[in-house]
Amino acid sequence: MTGRPRVADLLHDPVLHGVRTVAGAAGTERVVEDVRWYEGDLDDVDGHLLLCGEADVTPLYRLDALVRRAEEAGAAALLVIAGPARPLLSSVRLADRLRIPVLWLAEDHPVRLVQELTARVRAPQQDRARTVERLLRQLGTKRTGQEILAAAEAVLTARLSLVTSEGDAVLGDPVPPDPALRPERPVPQRGDHVLVHPVLDPDVHRVAAWLACPYERAAEARLETLAIGLAVTEPFLRSWLSAQRAQTVRDSVFQTQLLSEILTGGDSVSRDVVEGAVSLGWQLQGWHVGVHLVADPPGRAGARDPVVERFRAGLAAHGVEPAGAVHRGNGWALWTSTDTEPAPEDARATLDAVRRVIAALPRDRDLAAGIGRPHRGPGGLAETLAEARDAAELARSHDYRPAVEHSDELGVARLLATWQRSEVTRAFADTSLAPLRDPAHAHLLTTLRAYLESGGSVVLTAQALGVHRNTVTARLQQVRERLGVDLDDPSRRLALQVACRALGV
Amino acid sequence: MTRFGPDVLRGIAVEHIDALAAGAALLGSGGGGDVALGSHLLRRALAPAGRRVEVVPAAGLPPGALVVHAGVVGAPDVLAERLLAPGDLARAVEAVVGHLGGDLAAVGVIEIGGLNAVAAVLTAAHLGVPVVDGDLMGRAFPGINQTTAAVAGHPAAPLALVGPAADTVVVPAASPAMAEALIRSCAATMGGAASLAMYPLTAAVLAAHGVRSSLSACHALGTAYLTRDPAAGARALAARLGARLLFEGRVDEIRPPLAGSPGCTTLTSPDGGATARLDHQEEFLAVTLDGVTVAGTPDIIVALAVGSGAPLRADQLRPGHSLVLLGLPALHTWPPGTAALVGPPAFGLDLEAVTTP
Numbered sequence: 009m010t011g012r013p014r015v016a017d018l019l020h021d022p023v024l025h026g027v028r029t030v031a032g033a034a035g036t037e038r039v040v041e042d043v044r045w046y047e048g049d050l051d052d053v054d055g056h057l058l059l060c061g062e063a064d065v066t067p068l069y070r071l072d073a074l075v076r077r078a079e080e081a082g083a084a085a086l087l088v089i090a091g092p093a094r095p096l097l098s099s100v101r102l103a104d105r106l107r108i109p110v111l112w113l114a115e116d117h118p119v120r121l122v123q124e125l126t127a128r129v130r131a132p133q134q135d136r137a138r139t140v141e142r143l144l145r146q147l148g149t150k151r152t153g154q155e156i157l158a159a160a161e162a163v164l165t166a167r168l169s170l171v172t173s174e175g176d177a178v179l180g181d182p183v184p185p186d187p188a189l190r191p192e193r194p195v196p197q198r199g200d201h202v203l204v205h206p207v208l209d210p211d212v213h214r215v216a217a218w219l220a221c222p223y224e225r226a227a228e229a230r231l232e233t234l235a236i237g238l239a240v241t242e243p244f245l246r247s248w249l250s251a252q253r254a255q256t257v258r259d260s261v262f263q264t265q266l267l268s269e270i271l272t273g274g275d276s277v278s279r280d281v282v283e284g285a286v287s288l289g290w291q292l293q294g295w296h297v298g299v300h301l302v303a304d305p306p307g308r309a310g311a312r313d314p315v316v317e318r319f320r321a322g323l324a325a326h327g328v329e330p331a332g333a334v335h336r337g338n339g340w341a342l343w344t345s346t347d348t349e350p351a352p353e354d355a356r357a358t359l360d361a362v363r364r365v366i367a368a369l370p371r372d373r374d375l376a377a378g379i380g381r382p383h384r385g386p387g388g389l390a391e392t393l394a395e396a397r398d399a400a401e402l403a404r405s406h407d408y409r410p411a412v413e414h415s416d417e418l419g420v421a422r423l424l425a426t427w428q429r430s431e432v433t434r435a436f437a438d439t440s441l442a443p444l445r446d447p448a449h450a451h452l453l454t455t456l457r458a459y460l461e462s463g464g465s466v467v468l469t470a471q472a473l474g475v476h477r478n479t480v481t482a483r484l485q486q487v488r489e490r491l492g493v494d495l496d497d498p499s500r501r502l503a504l505q506v507a508c509r510a511l512g513v
Numbered sequence: 514m515t516r517f518g519p520d521v522l523r524g525i526a527v528e529h530i531d532a533l534a535a536g537a538a539l540l541g542s543g544g545g546g547d548v549a550l551g552s553h554l555l556r557r558a559l560a561p562a563g564r565r566v567e568v569v570p571a572a573g574l575p576p577g578a579l580v581v582h583a584g585v586v587g588a589p590d591v592l593a594e595r596l597l598a599p600g601d602l603a604r605a606v607e608a609v610v611g612h613l614g615g616d617l618a619a620v621g622v623i624e625i626g627g628l629n630a631v632a633a634v635l636t637a638a639h640l641g642v643p644v645v646d647g648d649l650m651g652r653a654f655p656g657i658n659q660t661t662a663a664v665a666g667h668p669a670a671p672l673a674l675v676g677p678a679a680d681t682v683v684v685p686a687a688s689p690a691m692a693e694a695l696i697r698s699c700a701a702t703m704g705g706a707a708s709l710a711m712y713p714l715t716a717a718v719l720a721a722h723g724v725r726s727s728l729s730a731c732h733a734l735g736t737a738y739l740t741r742d743p744a745a746g747a748r749a750l751a752a753r754l755g756a757r758l759l760f761e762g763r764v765d766e767i768r769p770p771l772a773g774s775p776g777c778t779t780l781t782s783p784d785g786g787a788t789a790r791l792d793h794q795e796e797f798l799a800v801t802l803d804g805v806t807v808a809g810t811p812d813i814i815v816a817l818a819v820g821s822g823a824p825l826r827a828d829q830l831r832p833g834h835s836l837v838l839l840g841l842p843a844l845h846t847w848p849p850g851t852a853a854l855v856g857p858p859a860f861g862l863d864l865e866a867v868t869t870p
Contacts (some may be wrong), residue, residue, distance in 0.1 A: 067774050072790055073865050076804025097766035097779035102804050105788065218800070424764035 013129060013227030015085045015109050018057070020225050022126045022165030024111070026088070030095055031075075031110040038109070043125040045118065054082035057129070059122055062091045071099040076106060085109040122283055132229030139163060139233050140240055147244045153179050156248060160241040166196070166234055169220045170207065171243060183220040196235060201508055203231065205238035207245050216249055251266040258464035260335060260375035261446055262289060267334045267341060271394075275387035290331055291345045297358060298380035299323075299330070300400040301366075302339035303373040315373055316340050322365035323413040339400065341393050343380075348383045348386055359414045361481050363462075366410040367471035375410040408472055422493075437507035443490040452490070453508070455483040459495075460505040520736075522646060522729040525634055526565040529732055530556050536735030538632035539754070539841065541825040542813045545627015545653030546585075546795030547593045555631050558599060558638045566634055567643035568728055569619060574716035578618030580645055581713045583636040584629035586657070586674070586696055587706025587796060589828070595706060597632060599639040601675040605710035606636060608673035609682050610629050613713055619643045619707045621712065621719065623660070625655030625727040625844065626796075626813070634728075644728065649712060651724040651845035652813050655760040655795055657696060657854050658689045661845060668692065672711035676703030724845040743822060747837040748823070756815065757840040759800045759808055760789040764834045772792045773861055778830055780838070791816070791838065793827040796798075798860050799867075800838055809867040811855045813841035 016036040018024055029036065041055030047062060058078055074333065086103075088095075090112055103110045113121075127135045140190040146159040153170065157179050161168050169180030173191035176182055182455040188201030194206040195214045201284035202222045206394070209216040219238050266284045270277055277285075277292065285292050318341065320333050344358075347405055359379055366375050372470055378391030378399025395415035401495050427433050438445075454459040455473065459480065462468035466484070470477035484495065494499050525533065534552035537545070559565065571580070583602050585592055610617045620640065622633040625648040637644035649660035657669050670687040674696065682699050684692065692711075714723075737753055740861040751758040762780035770776035775798055778791040790801040797814035800807055808814055816825045819835035830836075848853055857864045 063735050067861075067863070068768075069775075069777050069790060070863060072801055072804045073806075096790065098777065098788050101765075101779065101781060101788035105786065105803070196550060296548060477708070 009229055012041055014039055014224060015057070015111075017227035018125070018128065019111070020223070021128060021227070021230055023121070023128060024087075024113075025165075026113060026116075028112045029109055030112040031100040031125075032085070032106065032108045034104070035085065035107040035109045038281065040084045040129050043122055043129050045122050046286065049075055050081035050083070053078070055084050055219065057085050057087060057125065058083045059087045059089065059118065059125075060513065061089050063095070063117060064088075064096075065090060068093055068096050068099070071095055071110075072102055074105045074236065075099055075110060079103075079106040079108045083108065085111060087111040088112060088372045089113050089118055089121070091115065114486050116432050127225075128229070132233065133366070133440050135229070136233045136236055139237055143237055143240045145220065150244065151248075152404075153245060153248045153252075157243065160237065164221070164234060164237040166223065168238075168241075169222075170217050171220050172217055173215065178217050183222055191215075196239065198231065198235070202374050203234055203238060205242050207242050207249065209249075211235070215248075219265075220244060249357050259315060263332065263334045264336065267332070267336065270386050271390040273386065274390060278385045291347075292389065293387045295346045295382050296331075296343045296389040297350060297355075297382050298341065298389070298394075298396035299342045299344075299362060300336075300339055300378045300380075300393065300396035301342065301398050302376050302404055305373070306338055313340075315369060315375070318369060319375075320343055321363060322368060323361055326361035326365060328361045336393075337397070339397075341396070343389060343393060349384070355379075355416055359412065359488075363412045363468060363471075364410060367468070369410070369506065371409065371474060376400055376406075377410070377412045378403055378415045379412070381415055406461075408454065415507070427510070433506055433510045435504070437510040440491070440493075440504065440507050441511060444487065449490070452487050453511075455480060456487050456504065457508040459484060460501060464495075518620060520729060520733045521685060521726065522568050522732045523568050524565040525644070525728075525732075526563075527556060527559045529604070530559070532732050532735035532739055533634070533728070534735065535630060536731035536733070537625065537627055538824045539734055539738060539814055539815050540625050540630070540731055540844070541627035541653045541809070541826070542796045542841075543625060543816060543825070544589075544655065545573060545629065547630055548588050548628055548825070550593070551597060551628045551631035554597065554599065555635050555638070562623060564638070566638045567745050568646045569643045570646045570725065571716050571719035571723055572725075574645070574720075576619055576717035576720075578716040578717060578720055579610065579613070579713060580619045580621045581609050581617060581710050581718055582621035582623045582633070582649060583708070583710045584623040584632045587700040587703075587704060591705035592628060595677070595704075596758060597628075597635070598677065599635045601677065601679065601708035601746075602632060602636040602710070603639040604679060604681065605673045605675040605708045606640060606674070606751075607670055607788060608681050609710045610670050612673070612683055617642055619645045620646045621714070621723070622648035622727065623657075623709075624648055624650040624653045624710070625724070625731050626650070629653070630728070630731055645681050645716075645723070646728045647719065647723040647725045648844075649723060651727060651843050652680065652811060653796060653848060654855065655817050656859075657693055657711065659859065660712065661722050661724055661847075662718070663689060664848065664851055664854065667712065667714060667722070669711040671713060672696070672709065674699045674703065674709055676707050676709045716750065721750075724767060727844050730844055734824065741822070747817075747819075749838075750817075750837070751839050752832055754839065756840065756842075757808070759814070759838040759840050760787070761819070761837050762787070762789060762835070764832050764836060765829055766828060767832055775860055775862055776827075776855040780836060783835075789838065791830075792857075792860075792862055792864075793830075794860055795827060796826055796863055799857055799864055800840070801864070805863045806867050808840040809857045809862070810814045810860065811843045811845075812867070813843060815839040815841060 009133050015038050031314040040057045044056045046058045046060035069263045086157050142163045150156045155169050169183050170178040171183050175185045175471045176195050186202050196205045206215045207217045269281050331345045378396045380395030383391040399413040399415040403413040458472045459469045466477050470480045534548045538548045581605050620637040623629050634644050667694045671685045674682045765781050766779040767778045775792045775794050780789045792799040792837040799809040817837045
């Protein structure tokens with residue numbers, strides 16, 4: 009059996025919405041045992057919330073006597089459905105003095121009010137059962153999270169939010185964090201001014217979000233009703249979340265299929281494909297530059313990979329705005345589209361941007377990227393993405409991360425690859441790099457290789473190796489000393505770079 | 514029921530006027546109109562040395578002697594500004610006497626509370642006849658049927674009204690309801706107020722049904738009030754006047770009367786503890802202390818301003834006033850069953866029974 013509510017609890021209950029406490033506020037902690045409509049007699053009203061109509065307080069001076077007699081009879085409070093009138097000061101003063109709350113309601117349906125109040129006070133279980141039934145009825149027809157929340161709010165007559173563990177709103181208003189709550193425990197909880205119920209992730213057993221219901225104060229019975237209301241609402245929200253996720257997967261599958269159709273179709277793409285591309289904001293006509301990003305472990309197809317999102321956002325921040333990012337094979341295909349042919353120096357800028365962005369991403373995914381050359385039209389898109397993919401494969405073959413290759417340089421790379429495999433080159437490499445070959449100096453060799461691959465940039469080398477650039481400078485100085493060569497001489501640099509590759513450093 | 518019985522007033526001269534006016538103001542129960550103007554006129558009428566109006570008890574007149582009751586009727590605001598004309602009052606009495614035939618033995622007081630106590634004396638002075646030591650209400654009431662004579666079944670008519678231009682209306686016969694309505698509409702037509710003569714009664718009827726010795730009681734009350742010790746507290750003053758001390762406090766809220774529903778004034782005691790509600794229309798009708806009604810019409814309720822000690826009329830109350838509320842006993846014990854005529858219900862007040870502590 010739940011404890012009886014206090015007057016103040018009922019005042020915060022939606023059933024008394026619009027009620028003003030006009031007097032006797034000091035008595036609002038009185039316990040309400042029952043509810044009674046006043047019909048002229050005050051027998052056995054001890055602890056009752058007495059309701060009376062306009063006629064009982066018209067003229068208004070009659071309230072004086074009623075307040076006194078109600079107090080003498082032990083009534084908990086007086087609720088007057090009073091129309092537009094306001095009580096005499098004498099009644100207010102008297103109720104204040106006697107500390108009996110006088111509640112004022114401009115207008116309501118007395119029978120309904122007495123019924124609902126009685127249920128609140130006498131039979132909270134019944135009230136709860138009715139709430140659950142109405143909730144189930146209402147929620148069954150709702151589709152979106154917003155609809156579910158709105159329907160639950162209407163039935164529970166409470167404010168609801170779907171929030172993250174930090175209190176940020178997914179749906180509804182944000183809820184300030186409550187120190188009494190333990191977000192790490194996925195169970196329903198009651199804070200000082202908020203009830204929360206975990207909404208579990210549809211795929212794995214962890215909390216995806218919290219269904220939160222802030223309240224000012226409420227009777228125990230009301231809180232229990234709200235808690236059950238949240239429990240009833242949660243599966244509906246969970247299934248909505250699940251549907252949301254499926255939608256996202258569907259979208260990404262659609263994108264992958266569309267892209268593969270474009271790639272196989274070349275310049276002759278069907279009308280459907282064009283429409284699909286337009287709906288995604290892809291411009292098929294025009295110039296494209298492809299970028300292929302691979303990661304290890306690879307992301308799941310369909311899921312939004314935060315690394316890709318950040319990579320994309322980073323590129324955009326550097327002025328390279330990818331039109332799409334589609335899961336493809338072992339990585340993601342991204343590309344930029346322009347109406348006019350990109351200038352040769354743009355290729356350099358793109359390479360630079362990709363290098364900078366990828367260097368800023370987390371290292372635990374072993375990222376590598378390749379960049380294609382500009383090509384035109386749907387067929388061009390296929391071509392540049394293919395080049396990007398090849399370049400990414402080459403980048404992946406390097407043993408440092410992150411690695412970036414541009415397909416402009418692949419022709420050279422092929423040439424170099426021939427050289428690398430020649431015996432002459434091998435012999436040169438063995439001799440020239442001998443001072444760095446012992447394991448104690450492996451880091452110097454790696455630094456030299458990275459320095460040469462990054463075009464002689466100390467900053468990019470530092471980023472690629474994940475060390476401070478002063479460290480790179482210091483190591484390069486050691487390299488100079490040990491090898492006795494001038495790293496500023498282009499011929500020397502070229503020879504050393506070929507040697508490094510030949511050794512497969 | 515006259516508390517001041519032994520001190521019988523035999524005649525009214527200049528020296529009696531202040532006490533008479535003060536007593537009338539107290540007995541007005543917050544209504545009855547402003548006494549000041551009437552008392553000035555009476556002072557002028559009685560100014561020639563030795564002039565006095567004889568005061569006789571009804572029982573002291575021959576049983577068949579004719580007594581006509583005189584006074585003014587109309588809006589209090591008009592009465593407060595327009596001088597009453599003793600000649601008009603006399604003319605109204607003469608019109609009634611002329612209609613009935615016979616000789617006028619004395620003038621009677623309609624209501625002892627407020628202006629009409631003085632108006633009757635003024636009429637008697639003008640006509641050179643005695644004034645009866647009594648009245649028909651024992652206080653002030655707004656309705657002309659709220660009289661002991663009406664309770665005893667005597668009609669107000671024949672009655673006469675005289676306007677400021679000596680326009681005279683004589684009503685030979687009227688039912689109680691019509692008498693009231695005719696008088697109100699005539700007074701309105703005559704500029705909001707008129708001189709009125711009504712209730713022509715024989716001395717025997719008056720001796721049987723009138724309120725006795727009201728002029729003497731009024732004078733004695735006024736004397737007691739005027740000779741009070743201004744430094745003494747409210748309790749001492751109440752004891753001196755034979756009154757109950759109902760409440761002392763400050764006016765916090767005034768809700769004026771609206772369309773037949775009485776106005777309510779809330780007073781709070783200086784310590785903030787107790788609350789009193791003073792219900793009023795043109796007169797004070799009831800005092801309710803913390804939800805318990807402790808005085809109700811026909812009890813006479815007096816509101817005295819703390820400081821000056823002056824009695825305040827209902828229309829003179831202002832928020833912030835500090836008041837002493839006193840309950841004077843009615844000069845007349847109304848017979849059972851008259852609550853609907855002179856009790857709270859007559860004023861649209863639905864109160865629980867008056868509790869006398």
